[in-house]
Amino acid sequence: MDPRVKAFMDSMKGKRVDMIGVGVSHRELIPLLVSKGAKVALCDRKTREQLGETADWLESLGVQLKLGPDYLDRLDGEIIFRSPGMKYLTPQLTAARRRGQVVTSELEVFLELCPCPVYGVTGSDGKTTTTTLIAEMLEKQGFTVHKGGNIGRALLPILEQVSPDDRAVVELSSFQLISMRSSPKVAVVTNVAPNHLDVHKDMAEYIDAKKNIFAHQTGFSRTVLNLDNEITASFGELTRGETFFFTRRKKPEQGAFLGEDGTLTMVYRGEEIPILPMGEIRIPGLHNVENYLAAISAVWGEVSPEVICQVARTFGGVEHRIEFVRELCGVKWYNDSIATSPTRAIAGLNAFDQKMIILAGGYDKKIPFEPLAPVMVEKVKLLILTGVTAPKIEAAVRACPGFAASGMEIRHAKDLAEAVAIAHREAKAGDVVSLSPACASFDSYPNFEERGKHFKALVHAL
Known part of the structure; x- marks a missing residue:
């Protein structure tokens, strides 16, 4: 020990x-x-x-x-x-x-004392999938991996069993980071957008909390940042160790990017190394391409390109994240209960190339819905709203240019069960129905997992 x-x-x-x-x-x-x-x-x-x-x-x-x-x-x-x-x-x-x-806190003590290298992941969206991908890649490479933190497992209780040769992969929320005075050896920030403003006093406090994931690193650390996000890109001026950027839109000086031909590519010490075509990634959506780019940057040098490709071709995704539930009468049902913010809902909507039936609404985290409205106008044919945020979402969508010409229909339901019933009644063969709340669940459920489980049970009961 x-x-x-x-x-x-x-x-x-x-x-x-x-x-x-x-x-x-x-x-x-x-x-x-x-x-x-x-x-x-x-x-x-x-x-x-x-x-x-x-x-x-x-x-x-x-x-x-x-x-x-x-x-x-x-x-x-x-x-x-x-x-x-x-x-x-x-x-x-x-x-x-x-x-x-x-x-x-439990996690503060773990990070302070953990004898093995720690990979930490934070962000407004994508952190659970990115955390899971990093853990999968390290495990497939042969490391003993301890995954936990905000992803659902306490790590301090197993600290005595952690070996220096192991790897710990930790998802970190802003609530956990706000008081942190130690940082992981590898720190990943997937993106930063307005979130949890019902808890943080303002956006500045939220951003400062996120910075703690790398603020206490040393020169021997690695920081992985999203170059396509204005806030995270600005963090690059503050890092102390090796800095990798990931991006879908340009070529970074060092890090992973999506080439014009659709190939995920690594730039490392001036050399470009193609990894795999994005079409070989099993889980859908460009936001998951970003998650892979972040994960590749995090594990580069410890995980071989062959193992990275193996994970990309076989990993089926994390529960409640654009999770396929079932197909019934030609209608495909998806559970994206993790979409607890407008930006996360946007990522889920953009994962599909057709107009959809969307179930949205829930607890009010005091985040504006105006950025979500244009994507809904473009991607949604029927919007079924529940929860305390239903009027706010409807107002934002109706005020969006193009709403009148979009043909979108908006319905209200008293709860998730009624929303599923309406979707089932209105959906036709070829339609996609997704629970994409854009809100937290606390007005009706203890967490997004319970909301997603209830949704799946309702859909399986149809």
């Missing part, structure tokens, strides 16, 4: 530790800390009745429960692990830091 990891685990003995929330990142960490001798308390807004069996399980471990609406007013641990979705600048956490308490 790495000496720093051992020292950290040993230091937990007798420490009072407050865990905020018992979600994915804490469910495995809590029993680990208890086993190391920490005095753990769970702090959660939920009542004991709402926690149910989870509360019984925690108490069986000896965990103290600090529950209810005032849970943040009882933070007295020497160390506080915040949940990934909690604002770093929450007043109670700020007060705790001023009192000398340590406020950290």
